Amino acid sequence: MTNLVVRGRTWKFGKNISTDLIMPGAILWGHVRGEGRKAAIMPNRPGWAASEVRPGDIIVADTNFGCGSSRPAPRILREELGVAAVVAESFSRLFQRNAVNIGFPVLICPGIVAAVEEGDEIEVNVDTGVVRNLTRGTEIRGEAYPPDSPPGQLLRMGGLRPFLERWLEEHPEVKAKREAARR
Amino acid sequence: MGMTIAEKILAKHAGVDSVKPGQYVWCKVDATSGHSLRALELLGVDRVWDPERVFIVDDHQAPPPTIEVANRMRETRRLVKKYGIKHYYEYGRGGILHQVFAERGMYAPGELIAQGDSHSTSGGVFNACVTNANMDAVHILAFGDLWFRVPESVRVVLNGTLPAWCVGKDVILKVASELGTDYGLYKSVEYVGPVAAQMTLAQRWTISNMGVEVGAKFALFEADAKTDAFLKDRVTRPYEHVTADPDAAYEAQYEFDLSTLTPMVARPGDPGNGVPVESVLTEHVKIDQAFLGSCTNARLEDLEVAARIIKGKQIHPDVRMLVSPSSQEVFGQALKAGYLEILADAGALVEHSTCGPCYGGHMGVLGDHEVCISSSNRNFQGRMGSPLAKVWLASPATVAASAIAGEIVDPRQYL
Numbered sequence: 180m181t182n183l184v185v186r187g188r189t190w191k192f193g194k195n196i197s198t199d200l201i202m203p204g205a206i207l208w209g210h211v212r213g214e215g216r217k218a219a220i221m222p223n224r225p226g227w228a229a230s231e232v233r234p235g236d237i238i239v240a241d242t243n244f245g246c247g248s249s250r251p252a253p254r255i256l257r258e259e260l261g262v263a264a265v266v267a268e269s270f271s272r273l274f275q276r277n278a279v280n281i282g283f284p285v286l287i288c289p290g291i292v293a294a295v296e297e298g299d300e301i302e303v304n305v306d307t308g309v310v311r312n313l314t315r316g317t318e319i320r321g322e323a324y325p326p327d328s329p330p331g332q333l334l335r336m337g338g339l340r341p342f343l344e345r346w347l348e349e350h351p352e353v354k355a356k357r358e359a360a361r362r
Numbered sequence: 363m364g365m366t367i368a369e370k371i372l373a374k375h376a377g378v379d380s381v382k383p384g385q386y387v388w389c390k391v392d393a394t395s396g397h398s399l400r401a402l403e404l405l406g407v408d409r410v411w412d413p414e415r416v417f418i419v420d421d422h423q424a425p426p427p428t429i430e431v432a433n434r435m436r437e438t439r440r441l442v443k444k445y446g447i448k449h450y451y452e453y454g455r456g457g458i459l460h461q462v463f464a465e466r467g468m469y470a471p472g473e474l475i476a477q478g479d480s481h482s483t484s485g486g487v488f489n490a491c492v493t494n495a496n497m498d499a500v501h502i503l504a505f506g507d508l509w510f511r512v513p514e515s516v517r518v519v520l521n522g523t524l525p526a527w528c529v530g531k532d533v534i535l536k537v538a539s540e541l542g543t544d545y546g547l548y549k550s551v552e553y554v555g556p557v558a559a560q561m562t563l564a565q566r567w568t569i570s571n572m573g574v575e576v577g578a579k580f581a582l583f584e585a586d587a588k589t590d591a592f593l594k595d596r597v598t599r600p601y602e603h604v605t606a607d608p609d610a611a612y613e614a615q616y617e618f619d620l621s622t623l624t625p626m627v628a629r630p631g632d633p634g635n636g637v638p639v640e641s642v643l644t645e646h647v648k649i650d651q652a653f654l655g656s657c658t659n660a661r662l663e664d665l666e667v668a669a670r671i672i673k674g675k676q677i678h679p680d681v682r683m684l685v686s687p688s689s690q691e692v693f694g695q696a697l698k699a700g701y702l703e704i705l706a707d708a709g710a711l712v713e714h715s716t717c718g719p720c721y722g723g724h725m726g727v728l729g730d731h732e733v734c735i736s737s738s739n740r741n742f743q744g745r746m747g748s749p750l751a752k753v754w755l756a757s758p759a760t761v762a763a764s765a766i767a768g769e770i771v772d773p774r775q776y777l
Contacts, residue, residue: 195543195632199742203749204722208423209430222749243544243577247742248721249480249494272548272579273480273494280497328386329509339497343405343504 181282181337183306185263186313187237190227191297196240197247198274202255217259234261237303239295241267245274253278253285264303266291266310266321279330282338286310288321305334364607366515367582368550371491371604375474383514383613391502393417393468395459395477396450398499399441410445411506417449417463417477418442422717424453427724457689457715460484460571460657465691470593470601471585476508481657481739483573487566488593489585489604491550494574513550513579514613515606520557522621527774530565531659531737531757533557533618534572535626539636541616546578549613552606553583557620563588564661571658572739575633625760625773630741630752639760639772647754648680649733652765653746655686655713656720656738659758662695664737668762669701671776672708678768683710684726690715710765722747735764 203219205211211219220228238244238256244267245252252274256262264284268291278285284305291310295301299314308323324331336342365373365380373381375389396418402410410416418438426432442450449466456462460481469475469488476482476495485492495508502508518537538545545551553569561569566583573581583589585603593601627642629635654660654668665687677683685705687693693715696702702712711726718725720738728734728747734754736746741753756764759773766776 195634197740197742197745199722199740199745203744204747205744208723222744243547246543246577247480247574247740247745249478249496251496269544269547271577273496273574276498277496325386328511329388330386330511339500343500347405 181284181334183284183335184302184304185237185284186300186302187235187263188233189237189239189295189297189299189301190232191292191295192238192240192244194241195243195246198245198250198252199247201245201252202250206255207250220255220259228260232260232262235263236261237263237301238265239267239291240265241292242269244270246271249273249277251277253283254281257281257283264305266303268292279333280339282334282336284334286321288319290319291321294319363611364609366550366606366610366612367489367552367604368491368513368515368580369610371472371474372510372512374472381512383512385512386509387512388507388509389474390507391476392473393475393477394495394499394502395479396442396447396503397478398497398503399445400437401497401500402503403441403444405500405504407504410447410503413446414448416445416447416503417459417466417468418447419451419456419459419462420453421456421458422721422723424456424716453714455690457687457691457693458657458717461661461688461692464488465596465689467596467598470597470599471589472602472604476502480574481571483578483581484567484571484657486570486573486581487563487583488589489583491580491582493579511548513548515550515552515610516546517552517554517612517615519615519617520553520555520620521617522557522619524557524560524620525623527759527777528620528623528625529757529759530561530568532623532626533620534569535628535633535636535755536620536623537618538572538576538634539626539628541576543575543632543634544577545616546573546576546581549578550580550582551576551578553581558583559586562663563592564663567661568658572633575739625757627735627760627770628741628755630754631743633740633755635741639756639770642770643772647733647770649735649764649769650681651726651728651732651734652681652683652761653719653726653734653736653738654758654761655684656717657688658739659737660686660688660692662692662699664758665692665696665701666699667759669704671759671762671773672710672766673704675708675766677709677765680768681765683765684713684719685710686713686719686725687715719746721745728753735761735770737761
């Protein structure tokens with residue numbers, strides 16, 4: 180299950196933040212390892228990934244966040260940096276779908292850039308689409324995923340893997356074969 | 363209410379009469395790529411829904427530069443055998459997936475395909491809905507279907523007559539510079555009008571390829587005799603051209619008069635940073651590398667124009683020129699036509715067909731502060747290597763002319 184309500188401190192990013200910035204080729208292809216990995220993330224903002232962002236923080240971005248290559252950039256944000264959610268004016272389709280597929284909360288929220296100053300504490304509810312600015316006492320509504328839509332289901336279940344696991348529960352013959360193969 | 367091309371194709375694959383933008387549908391998919399076979403195996407599924415409709419080629423890192431990559435390719439070959447995948451293309455017989463899969467008959471008008479790699483919008487040139495699927499491809503491999511949100515459609519009308527020495531690359535850099543790199547976000551973009559008809563298939567292909575650079579889910583052209591000529595002998599199954607209904611609903615329509623277009627370059631940082639190359643001449647932008655390659659612009663006519671410009675001249679001594687045809691089939695054609703000989707004689711490095719330099723992976727990664735002019739698709743910070751390097755995007759003609767001059771120049775002065 181994805182945690183549908185998250186609270187955290189915000190970092191703001193501009194328009195067209197590409198996956199070449201979030202997950203540079205050097206990381207994708209293993210040219211940097213260990214501590215060097217974090218330092219390579221977001222070269223447009225030196226020092227941010229290595230020493231500023233903390234687990235539980237939330238990214239607020241302008242339009243077209245995650246544009247470019249379809250590399251698994253949401254995973255980098257969540258697993259390497261501990262980013263809890265991304266709220267953006269808009270996302271690239273590929274980034275958004277990659278995020279939903281791993282149960283990483285991403286919310287489209289027109290007006291978010293004006294509603295949040297960097298460092299504000301916000302609460303993001305991807306179930307209702309409501310973003311509360313706890314620092315300023317304001318509220319703005321983004322585009323919630325309908326609960327019965329495929330992305331709505333995927334996000335609520337925690338991604339494609341649990342989605343497929345459920346399918347396996349409904350198909351015991353395949354599941355039995357898999358368990359036999361694992362023994 | 364009539365339907366757009368994407369709405370017709372999605373409705374047909376969902377088994378319904380009509381669909382509307384915003385609706386979620388489960389669709390049968392006609393083909394996919396096999397990048398998720400290992401995930402399928404881990405799930406315990408021991409067959410793919412249709413081994414004839416799964417395509418695999420190793421393009422990003424072949425031949426392997428490291429033992430780790432070599433072992434990953436061994437794993438791919440094992441899975442290909444295990445699942446009986448018919449369309450696997452070993453290096454030497456492959457190339458870049460978007461080109462190779464087309465050459466091997468993966469795409470036909472009216473089809474719906476979701477596959478690995480962001481530049482999958484390339485397939486829209488064949489009047490087919492082709493887009494990217496990453497993890498989702500596991501679902502296709504297992505069941506042959508996938509969910510889609512029916513996109514809003516927008517229309518880009520390319521009016522006028524394309525001037526000599528302007529090609530599809532100049533058109534898309536111009537359109538992206540005016541509309542921004544998100545005019546196609548979540549949408550199906552249809553490119554129509556006299557210039558769409560005038561362009562060669564390869565030029566349209568560049569525009570569909572860069573569909574993802576403007577955010578598009580699909581980047582579609584109508585099919586015509588040029589489409590059919592390419593598909594002849596490659597696609598043997600029956601297909602029908604799909605056109606939009608006259609009363610189809612578009613969220614927006616953008617008109618461009620391209621009769622006065624001049625060669626374009628995109629300044630470093632974003633594909634939407636397009637400006638006429640004339641406007642940067644006084645900056646005398648010195649280049650370290652000129653790259654003619656990638657799924658965007660390394661087809662036969664791209665190599666031909668480069669050879670025509672470079673013939674009898676030498677690559678500037680301070681410049682390395684890399685040439686990587688879009689597939690081994692194109693490599694062979696360019697070899698027989700003499701283009702590769704001309705380029706090699708001029709001092710260019712002719713590589714095999716690879717994605718390597720475009721994504722900063724291998725076969726020509728940029729170092730700190732280096733400047734590259736590239737026929738590829740992306741110039742984001744760090745795209746081709748060092749985050750301190752700078753990448754300019756341009757047509758093959760502009761890349762070739764600049765490689766001789768040592769700085770970014772207007773190709774019209776060299777022809």
